[in-house]
Amino acid sequence: MSQPEGKGSGALEVKFVPDEEVLKHITDDTGIKVRKDKTQLTVSVKRFVKKLENISDDEAQEILEEKNYVAALGICAQDPVGNGSSISGGEVYSFQTPKRSSKMAELASELAQTPGQSVAPDHSECPEKTAETPQSNSNFLWAEIAWKCNLILLFAWQRAVLRRYMFLLLMHVFSLLLQSKNKEFVSTTPYRLRKRLAAPDPYLESESEYSASCSEEEDEEDQKEVSTVLSGRKTPAKTNAASTPLPRNTLAKKVKEDKMSNLVEEYFEAHSSSKVLTSDRTLQKLRKRRLNQQTLHDLLKKAPLAYAAEIKELNQQHESLFSKWMLQLHLGFNIVLYGLGSKHDLLEKFRTSVLKDSVHLVVNGYFPSITVRSILNSITEEVLNHIGTFRSPLDQLEFIIKRFKEDSSLQLYVLIHNLDSQMLRGERSQRILAQLSSLPSIYLIASIDHINAPLMWDQAKLSLYNWLWYETTTFSPYVEETSYENSFLVQQSGSLALSSLTHVLRSLTLNARGIFRLLAQYQLENKDNPSYPGLSFQDFYQQCREAFLVNSDLTLRAQLTEFRDHKLIRTKRGADGVEYLLIPVDDSTLTDFLEKEDEDV
């Protein structure tokens, strides 16, 4: 009875053809029957709608309650800076929009075209484009669910007796979906959701010949509302789902489930196992050479720091808290700083201004080779003047705890930059640090940067740490912290490798040097070949013999063992079982090395 409206566009029909056809078939079959007990049906449908409303009311209530909870936690969120607490969770943890390969460039040009002004990213503007997004399996999954729902509904139509149960089943499907997504959108959607739920579907109106309850006045208004709902939709799949001819009683539901499907689908789209479409360009094709650490540093020094004045102001705000921190540290709390920007300078300033006269220990957590043991060692050796070793960090910790408990005059301030660094974030090290910080005469002040840093701590550790959180967003660049990070964009300077190369080789015989030279030259010749496997042992032996460097492959092997022990070469077996030799040093270093060798000779 509900024929497809003109609204279903071509693309939409393509996707849901089976649904529609089946629907048509069945409606045709049942058409007579439907018409016969038309009145009865409308009555029951009306009841349905009512029931639906009840249920949705309940859900809305639930959501409201959760909202209350959020609000309760967000009491007094309107502090003057409005720093984040007023942001709803949905804004933070929203789904990403369906991606197109050119999107980034697009956004960039948008940003570039309107300097100083804000650009509203208009995803909804280009529905054609989104229509072409590759359908992921999630789409398929969704379609399946929608299809099942349709089937269920048709069943329900035919068998008025079973209607209630079917509806319950349907509800179950929805609630499952809802549950899975509830967390993500609970704080953003309630209002919109309710609005959508409240909006009766257009099909109900268009079929008002059946239902006497619908009045004409409402019609326009509802139409408007629905159209807003429709335009708010992003991907055609959903429009599709909503505009497929559906029995009126589910449509309100459909509209809601749309919202969910949006989220579900976007999630799967973002995480689809299908290959990610990115361009194949690589940095090597750019004519620019890679920068090394030193030049990078120099260049950055030249570049002016943006918004220096504002950053300074921010820092001054934070510095005004120093005395408060001291008080709170002395009262048994420990302080953790979070927020964007390097907190190194801030802590340094705290140290120089407040802790000048007291015993303190600075731990650079970002240092790639720092360990808990080294922290404990520096406490026992430098602070407690204890000479001797410990069997395990736990013993050492016990010793420290004992000493600090015995001598109440001992006081120690521990400053840890980047408590969440690679080396310190392990469970064991965090536990030891937590126990250390729980000592009443050790005052810990630390900074964290990683977004997931708070996940390091469980309840027990949190209570040991006894944190007070301070937001110190400084926006200052992480100079120290990232200088140790072996960034993939920065060229490894290789100076260390070079010097070690020359040192080792200088201690070797002339023949050995020659052997290495051969290998290096061969490697350099092949540097443009990306799939260069290395020099096979047999070839190498041949070459060495020709150059009168070795007389048997045993001598060559002995020589190679020596190289391998000094980590000058690496051997690996190819697919055919042949041994290949490689020098694990990048090409530029190797070139430098050869040049130097030439000079020497």
Place this chain on the structure above:
Amino acid sequence: QQIQEDLNKQLFDNLVSFLRQSHSEFQEKTTEWTCRMKSREIPTAALVLGVNVTDHDLTFRSLSEVIQNNITPYIALLEAKDCPGIKNLMQKLMGQLMNCYIDVDSLEDEDYVQVSENRIRCSMTSLINWYENVTKKTGSETPSKKRTSSSRHWQSPPVVVIFKDMESFTTKVLQDFIVISSQHIRELPLVLIFGIATSPMIIHNLLPHSVSSLLCIELFQSLSCKEHLSTIIDKLLLTTQFPFKLGEKVLQVLINIFLYHDFSVQNFIKGFQLCIVEHFYSQPLSVLCCQLVDAKKRVNYLSHDQCENIRRLPSFRRYVEGQVSEKQIALLTADSCLKEVTLKLLEDLHVYHENYVSVLRCLHVFTSSLPKYPLGKQIRELHCACLENQVWETEEYESSLQLARMLNKSDLVTMLQQCVEIFVSSSGKEFDKTVEKLKDFLTQFQKLEAEAFQERDVSVSSQKELQKKTDLYHLQKTLLELKESRRSKKLTKFEMLRFEVVDYIDSLVRNYLVPADHKTLHEIVYFNTASVLREHLNAAPRIALHTALNNPYCYLKNQALKSDGGSISNKAPDICIVYKLHLECGRLINLVDWLEAFSTVVMAAEGPNADAASSDQVDDIIHARFIRAVSELELLGFIKPSKQKTDHVARLTWGGC
């Protein structure tokens, strides 16, 4: 600051004493039931403590103290983190037992030798030897000593081993330990105590049947953390002992953190401490937040600035505006006058608190037993409601009054009796009348009861009279009449009295449960900035990061950064732009595309002055800036290098964050 520290100490004392109370019962049970154990099984107590792991430490400490004082000196507290293997466990156990033995009578030098010997060879046999030695020694000690020790402990006190966190022990270690010790149970009376956070089923999950059959387990349930909380609220907030009070919002935040996040009483106390610190740190007038006697002294020593501070308090201003003009001038100009008034107001505040608490308890008695609990089951909910606004204006109060008007008599009487007790025990001076009044109500109820008895007699007699008549119609009629009259008469009396009682309670509430914000000088004792508390206790580092990256204007107050609707301008700091661009990518990001997009944005921002002449130089700088921004993002955990494709990085977040 001294006051604060005093307060903190008192606070912990309270908690510890409370815990001790709650655990004395366990200890009694333990003693009883260890006597019964004689077989090869190891008596074991499984202590279900609930999920608030952080509080367990205190519980165990007080428990071991109690046991030490009453049952046995030999206690070992074991934690999972100290015992990765059975060897470590034994070592730890020995060490603790020996040490505590030394603590008991530290005079003997031989023990030290013993300890060092045992260090080398930690085994069950050495433990047994040690135990025999110790018990023998205490047996053959000087008689005076023996008497004292035997009076406190038995002849062969059991060795109690407490496993603090049973869930985190490795099963192997536990099993081994239990099997070994079960073989020596005859020589060494061992008692195990397991601390369990989840459910008692965990024992059977951890231990196979063959091992758990060696144990004789008895289950103990510790009090729920909610009860701890209500006791603490009772003792800290609803007394006049502590001058410091929490405002409504603050209390709400603390309770919310407790209920929704951790169930940890310790964290609640931490929050409370933080409130105290914040209050004394930020409120200059908090010097007056102390016991009334001290406050009187301190008011006299107030400096001029402090007086000005008082004048600046909004609640005091309201008070001044309510006065006549001469008084206003005096208050605003003369410090001495101000001091006098302040003193009086402080006293008022103190009296208000005294009254408040007892009336609150009284109201709680009434409302806590109503169906559906319109004003909440716990007294803390009622307290919050009263602090929030005038409680009698709320709907909940209306409905609860209505429900109270429908109470039956026995309940009403018991409630009234409870109220009388509360008022009698409270120190307020104004409650004499109230008590009288309530007692009056009670006697009236008793009278009613007596009357009811009489009436029943009457009715019975009248029924007898009725039997004489045989007319069915008349009989029916008189019966109906009788019924009606009886109901209306008797119930009206009771009902009237009931109304009276409820109205009286209502008037009490209206008089005494005025929200604290309406009181003058409430700022001195109430801490009300919940946002500070939330920031420091329940921080949201991810949101802060997100805001900084998405909307730098929040932090950097520069007009160029001002934007609306989730987008940022191209003048934003580099990291913001890079972040924004990376949001548009899928799982993998091509660095070249990224760099190009970045340079497009930055070049546009630099505008026309970045000409082709210096483009190479600029390019390098932009490149460097890009590298820095990307490595910063890597540090923040948004991306990581990927090996899947050359020059690509993988995104680690999939949302907008």
